[in-house]
Amino acid sequence: MSKLLVIGCGGVAQVAITKCCQNSAVFTELCIASRTLSKCDALKSALEGTTQTKITTAQIDAMDVPALTALIKDYNPVAVLNVALPYQDLAIMDACLAAGVHYIDTANYEAEDTQDPTFKAAYDKRCAELGFTALFDYSWQWAYQEKFKEAGLTALLGSGFDPGVTSVFAAYAQKHYFDEIHTIDILDCNGGDHGYPFATNFNPEINLREVSAPGSYWENGKWVETHPMAIHRTYDFDQVGTKDMYLLHHEEIESLAKNIPNVKRIRFFMTFGQSYLTHMQCLENVGLLGTEAIDFEGQSIVPIQFLKALLPDPASLGPRTVGKTNIGCIFTGLKDGKERSIYIYNVCDHQECYREVGSQAISYTTGVPAMIGAMLVSDGRWQDAGVFTTEQFDPDPFMEGLNAWGLPWTVVENPTLVD
Ligand code: NDP
CATH class of the missing domain: 3.30.360.10 (Dihydrodipicolinate Reductase; domain 2)
Known part of the structure; x- marks a missing residue:
């Protein structure tokens, strides 16, 4: 019995949301919130009548932390599932902390503007220290460890297929x-x-x-x-x-x-x-x-x-x-x-x-584990205070979930x- 707020309504989100609606014993209520409201409304219409889950929709720019915090507080979910883009990870984590809810995503933070001076300075330092030059890495989100710990909230990072x-x-x-x-x-x-x-x-x-x-x-x-x-x-x-x-x-x-x-x-x-x-x-x-x-x-x-x-x-x-x-x-x-x-x-x-x-297998193989991660965090089986990746929890319920939910x-x- 839980409420989930999903951010994003693209390829992966559409699978994750459809799977949540198949699992309405856990996800009794779900809000689809994304940048383009018409996509959220279209998915809501397609799913209504096929599920017991009560679906609502909202328009949101996830980079607007005060507006997102207000939306989360108003809807009052147990957790937020971020299946928007990696650019929004930090803003959504900030809003989850401000509103006091758990956080789940499928991809680690990446700066949209790679020339942003703050990003560039941290990136250059990391390249020199660690020796890999990919534009994405976990350092940005691992830096939230103490904040989530102090708030007694779970952030589950990378709950897709790979990672996940x-x-x-x-x-x-x-x-x-x-x-x-x-x-x-x-x-x-x-x-x-x-x-x-x-x-x-x-x-x-x-x-x-x-x-x-x-x-x-x-x-x-x-x-x-x-x-x-x-x-x-x-x-x-x-x-x-x-x-x-x-x-x-x-x-x-x-x-x-x-x-x-x-x-x-x-x-x-x-x-x-x-x-x-x-x-x-x-x-x-x-x-x-x-x-x-x-x-x-x-x-x-x-x-x-x-x-x-x-x-x-x-x-x-x-x-x-x-x-x-x-x-x-x-x-x-x-x-x-x-x-x-x-x-x-x-x-x-x-x-x-x-x-x-209604989706190909790449969205499917990402959306199903996103739903499973959201389920385990929401029902408490994968809850702990801090920032975690999926190998840090007991794998057995997740592995059972993969068999039960299509993978x-x-x-x-x-x-x-x-x-
Ligand atoms: P899409 O581009 O199809 O969907 C992204 C969605 O996020 C769109 O609905 C978009 O809105 C919305 N969005 C973008 N910016 C904002 C914003 N500022 N505020 C609110 N909503 C926003 O991407 P995918 O579905 O293909 O990918 C989703 C995530 O899954 C990505 O982070 C990707 O990296 C990750 N992924 C993870 C994999 C894994 O195995 N771990 C594998 C594949 C993907 P709009 O409709 O207006 O464009």
């Missing part, structure tokens, strides 16, 4: 399969085909910033950074087949390196086809991935935001995407003094997702390892 489920897989492997985990390889394979020459599966701006950044991995207590897409492997994925994959920097590496004791190496690989890479390289070469505003005929334009306006809306890919995703983690380490390796993964079919919730997982012993 991948970190729960790590906690599950640690709890049930290993005395010591030594290596973690996170493999994110999308075998889906949407038929467009080029499109991204979630917000293009966030996605292209992530995949065009230098790669990095954690080894023997420090970061090793590589040129973008410099490390390439192929892997034969269950139910998808053999794919090319490339090493990327990814946010869960940062938290797993802190929270999985004895881990020696953590890497993240994502599959890309040659056409995607060629398009991205070309867009980068002509400057369309730029995040700094330029002057165009007297108007200020951020190139990557202009590109976003040209690309297909990820929320529109659902009907045309066929194929499957396979996302999971390969762990190696020791159990009872013997070497052990396991692979935990989920396979998700784009068209099955579309039939169930069943498989454990394979002695899998093929990535060299």
